[in-house]
Amino acid sequence: MYQYNTVDQQIVDERVEQFRDQTRRYLAGDLSDDEFLALRLMNGLYIQRQAPMLRVAIPYGLMSANQLRKLAHIARTYDKGYGHFTTRTNIQFNWPKLEEVPDILAELAQVQMHAIQTSGNCIRNTTTDHFAGVTPDELEDPRPWCEIIRQWSTLHPEFAYLPRKFKIAVTGSAEDRAASQVHDIGLHLVRNAEGDIGFEVLVGGGLGRTPVIGKVIREFLPKQDLLSYLDAILRVYNLNGRRDNKYKARIKILVEAMGVDAFRDQVEAEWQHTRDTELRLTDAEIARVKGFFQPHPYEALPAESPALQQQLQSDSDFKVWFERNTRAHKVSGYRCVVVSLKPLLGAPGDITDRQMDVVAELAEQYSFAEIRSTHDQNLVLAEVRQDDLYAVWTVLTEYNLARANINTLTDMIVCPGFDFCALANAKTLNISDAINAEFDNLDYLYDLGDIQLNMSGCINACGHHHVGHIGILGVDKKGEDWYQITLGGSGREDASLGKVLGKAVAADEVPAVLRKILETYVEQRTDEERFLDTVRRVGLTPFKEKVYASAH
Structure with a gap:
């Protein structure tokens, strides 16, 4: 990964001290809110519904174990013990104190990190x-x-x-x-x-x-x-x-x-x-x-691992995780591990300070000390030897990071919604909890196949609901949260925008509506047909009839 030179480090260090002085002047009343607004946005600082929010840049989602360990320290020292990974592969801290933000930026600079251009009308993180x-x-x-x-x-x-x-x-x-x-x-x-x-x-x-x-x-x-x-x-x-x-x-x-x-x-x-x-x-x-970005010093390993095959045969839970949460690597004998940040009941993309430390330790021990954050709000250990997968899975399981749900309905992209964001119209985290509670049977999710569910708390679409196979948009109706459903979107190579299914539904109806949508898919699909393929083939009408039948 890229390492700062002396010029890079000097620029970031000077930027920290510049913002420290700007924050001091603002808190002393020497800068107005409007004057401070542009300055704080240049340094990734938003004012959210409950508190300031600091967004830290993770260029192209790549970070070292040392950097992730620093993020854990910041979560523990300056926040409420967790961070939130976004669809732009950055991390957000939702509870920093304004007067301590310069200290956070100074700590980030120690490990070649910053919050520059994570907000404002500029070129954001690539x-x-x-x-x-x-x-x-x-x-x-x-x-x-x-x-x-x-x-x-x-x-x-x-x-x-x-x-x-x-x-x-x-x-x-x-x-x-x-x-x-x-x-x-x-x-x-x-x-x-x-x-x-x-x-x-x-x-x-x-x-x-x-x-x-x-x-x-x-x-x-x-x-x-x-x-x-x-x-x-x-x-x-x-x-x-x-x-x-x-x-x-x-x-x-x-x-x-x-x-x-x-x-x-x-x-x-x-x-x-x-x-x-x-x-x-x-x-x-x-x-x-x-x-x-040269290749790591890989070992010469055989494509097949007798030890791995034995572990897959003897532990069914590990076998399921291997099938859902690991991917092929271009080098023989290695696999990519997806660390799920989508627990059964927890905010998608959130990770605790202890979990960050654990992932950093695993990266150092098993994945050349590098971690990647993903567009889907998960993490990846990209360089794990096949013989080490069982040890990695065991630790991830202990710390609730091994839910075998990657690319299933519950591997949701979800923005923080009204609970945190000042722009949001509706809550999202309670809806993701309700969906998880309704669809907690992993065997059922596996039968449904790959489904991307995306949810946003407002039309700004930070949860990318437009391109979810199933999209959910929170809207406000006279002070109550309602949710508009779209079907048929994709953010992949076959990109498409979802189409609105019909009128919005109340918050407590969302899980039942999803159940009807999925039942319709099971009724309509052909062998090996993905949810998205079925929606594109049959259109919205069968889904609409099923969801709104009781309303007629």
């Missing part, structure tokens, strides 16, 4: 596939390109005050595990007819009030031109994006208003001014950054 660099289906590791984008975009003066926040995702596999098509820019590593690897470039994706799937504006971009082309896109957006209405300020609105062809033409014209400048990436610079 995300990628949580199996990047280890998945067998990968064309090329996208993480070096994420790091190149990070170095270019962090504190970029021209793009510090964009019309609206800006998000980029990079993938290197045919399978899109980073929801790249619902980002402002999606970058797909592809191979052209000549055999060269470059990027397919999409723009204008996004969720929120106006969900849009991104559109391809360049089928092949040479690697050396990555930054110059991104720069051209950002310049066209910065000059033309709306600033008079924040709901119409995202690049997706600009692309829709201009038309994708006209937008592409402007980007290509702007690119002629940037492509042969210092933004052009040299082979030496690409090699330098790739040098931080």
Whole structure:
């Protein structure tokens, strides 16, 4: 993983002291709320419903055991003993004291972490596939390109005050595990007819009030031109994006208003001014950054492990976990382990300080001291020897981190909702608890197959409900929480937006409605057909008839 140089460290350290002085002046009354607003957002600090919230950057979801251990220390010392992982692979602390935030930032700087550009109208954390660099289906590791984008975009003066926040995702596999098509820019590593690897470039994706799937504006971009082309896109957006209405300020609105062809033409014209400048990436610079992501010193191991086979045969619980929570690794004898942050009754994405310490210890002992956070609000130990899986599972089980529910209904993406967020209209955590209580039979969930349920507490869609196979949106009706259901969304390579099933349902009806939806799926599906496939084949009508039959 990337390591700071002396310049990186100096910038982060100076930024901490700058914000310490700004916080002191605000608390002394020398800065107004409005003056402090922009300053705190530059440092990842929000004011939520109950308390301040600090969002810490985890670039492309990769962190060291030492960094995770520091996050555990911060949760224990400055918060209420836990943190919350988000869909952008960052971590949030929901209960820091404002006067202690500079101290938290100083502690983060000790382990090469910060909260810069985790909020505000700037280029946010670039995300990628949580199996990047280890998945067998990968064309090329996208993480070096994420790091190149990070170095270019962090504190970029021209793009510090964009019309609206800006998000980029990079993938290197045919399978899109980073929801790249619902980002402002999606970058797909592809191979052209000549055999060269470059990027397919999409723009204008996004969720929120106006969900849009991104559109391809360049089928092949040479690697050396990555930054110059991104720069051209950002310049066209910065000059033309709306600033008079924040709901119409995202690049997706600009692309829709201009038309994708006209937008592409402007980007290509702007690119002629940037492509042969210092933004052009040299082979030496690409090699330098790739040098931080070299393969680990893997052991030469056989593909089959007699010890593992014996453990799978003798322990059925371990066998189920192995099948649901581990994935193939490109190196023989290794597996990727998904650490579930979706306990039976607990906020999805939350993790306690002790659990963080445990995962850090496991990473040091079994996974080259690295951990990844995922778009799905889980963690990954990506480099575990097959012979060590049983030991890892045993520890994860002891600390409630081994629920074998990955890619099932209860592996939900859920925003914190009204309990924490000042923007939310409705609660979400009570609904996720109710769904878990209703569907606690893992055998039933396995029979249903892969289902992605996403839930948001407001139209801002931080829970990505638009692209859930089943989406749930909380809405306020005269002071009461109601929930709108959508079906048929996907954030993967077959990206699509869900369609509204019908009228919203009351909070206490949500589990029963989901039960009817799933019963309809079981009735309608063909052999080996996924939930999403069935919805796309038969449409909403059978589901609507089942859910709303009693209302007629």
